[in-house]
Amino acid sequence: MSEENDNIAPLNKDKNDLMPDDQKVEQVNTENDEKNPIDALNSSVQSMHKICQELLQKQKNLEKTNMEIIEKLRSAEEKIEKQSSELQQILQEIQLKSTETNEESDDSTVPLENDNSLNTASSDFTKTTIPREIMPTTGKYFVLRQIFKNVSNMKDNDIRWSEIEEHFGVAWSMSMCRKKDFLSFCCLQSTDTGKWMIEVRQQLVLISNRIEKVREGTATFTNIGKKCNTSGWSSFMNWAKSQKDFLLDDQLTVEVHVKIKKTTGIYKDNLRSFDETMEEFSDVVLVVNEEKFYVLKKFLAVHSSYFKSLFLGQFQESKRSEITLTGIDADDFQNYLELLYGDNPIDEITVEGILLVADMYDTPLVIRKCEEFLLKESKKTLKKKFQMSMKYHLEALKEQCLDKIKSVADIRSVLPEDIHELDPSIMPELLKKSLALHDPQ
Structure with missing residues (x-):
């Protein structure tokens, strides 16, 4: 029997020698796995841990890239505004030289008699080939657009008004007037609050198919001291x-582009303080229009x-104790923080400014609360709600707005003056509504 075993052993050895190398490795690994299951499990865990670390690093790199893009965009906007100011100075010099050689009365730019606060930076682009500057559209920016009809029938001192529009809690409108041999325009602002002040940059544009005429300047609307709301x-x-160059089918198309730079006294009293009294409870200071807000980094990061x-990203700002935020209003940021910290600053006046900040900083909680207010409590017009629903x-x-459209008149009421300003994604919905109204069956 022992001789048979001795004979079998060499045979097994010969079989192992004839086995391919990959099978030998697999056999060894199988034997090792059977002997060391814990080692195999540890190896798998380490592999998964490595994969997770790589994914986290990619996520951090992506966040860093996004932040860099945001900062570059903001930096670009600041450069554009700076270059715009320089361009306006150049254009003023061109205008002055043009005025010296050509004393046509229509090239003069005179502030309204009751508006000493307007510093006009006139630019007659009907006489130059320099394209008009595009006003930055971030932050509190809006456009009043009106097509005035039957303009040729206007007599001396006739005044035409645009519809009143509400933007950022304030009512705005514009007027056109014929004053003897001149065409006159003004922008009107009104609010029911106490003492208030609004600083704006505005650009008035007269439009035709081939040319534009532009006037631009800064203005301060206020009811403090010497009242001035135009x-x-x-x-x-x-x-x-104006009749020769800009009238089309007896209609005059006018736009007023408005960028609100600063507001005072428009909103309610603060519900919570974020000033230096909160310094010991904060770990960073955020500066908005020179106003400081003492807050907690991780609390804001959660939302x-x-x-x-x-x-929390890999940025230099993450290590700073004071960071400046641009493109927003201090009052809006105050209301935004109050809402995050549990107060309720939302009302008809504040809601759009809060939404602007929440949308800019991607804050779902604040956006949801603002939308709930607009859905359940707000008395804003259907057109305004519809505009806000698309913008934010x-x-x-x-x-809800689409459900409230019950007639062709309702459809017309939500359409902007310029149909091209309507979000293309909403056109099919309005078309369906229109077809349903014309063919109820």
Whole structure:
């Protein structure tokens, strides 16, 4: 029997020698796995841990890239504004030289008699080939657009008004007037609050198919001291010239581009303090229009992907104790923080400013609360709610607005003066509504 075993052993050895190398390795690994199952498990865990680390690193790199893009965009906007100011100075010099050689009365730019606060930076682009500057559209920016009809029938001192529009809690409108041989424009602002002041940059544009005429300047609307709630140009253009160059089918198309720079006294009293009295409870200071807000980094990071990247990402700002935020209003940021900290600052006046900040800093909680107010409590017009639903991507509000459209008149009421300003994604919905109204069956 022992001789048979001795004979079998060499045979097995010969079989192992004839086995391919990969099978030998597999056999060894199998034997090792059977002997060391814990080692195999540890190896798998280490592999998974390595994969997770790589994914986290990629996520951090992506957040860093997003923040860099945001900062570059903001830096670009600041450079554009600076270059715009320089361009305006150059254009003023061109205008002055043009005025010296050509004393046509329609080239003069005169502030309205009751608006001493307007510093006009006139630019007559009907006489130059320099394209008009595009005003930055971030922050509190809006456009009043009106098509004035039957203009040729206007007599001396006739005034035409645009519809009143509400933007950022304030009512705005513009007027056109014929004053003897001149065409006059002004922008009107009104609010029911106490003492208030609004600083704006505005650009008035007269439009035709081939040319534009632009006037631009800064203005301060206020009811403090010497009241002044209008600004504009009493001699914007020679009347005959406006009829010749800008009248199309007896209609005059006018735009007023407005960028609100600062507001005072428009909003309610603060519900909570974020000033230096909160310094011991904060770990960072955020500066908005020279006003300081003492807050907690991680609290903001929990609610906002922007602040998460800013404070916890791989950026120089994450190590700073004081960071400046641009493109927003201090009052709006105050209301935004109050809402995050549990107070309720939302009302008809504050809601759009809060939404602007929440949308900019990607804060779902604040956006949701603002949308709930607009859905359940707000008395804003259907047109205004519809505009806000598209601008701030409020799907529930958009659906509510569409449900409230019951007639062709309702459809007309929500359409902007310029149909090209309407979000293309909403056109099919309005078309369906229109077809349903014309063919109820």
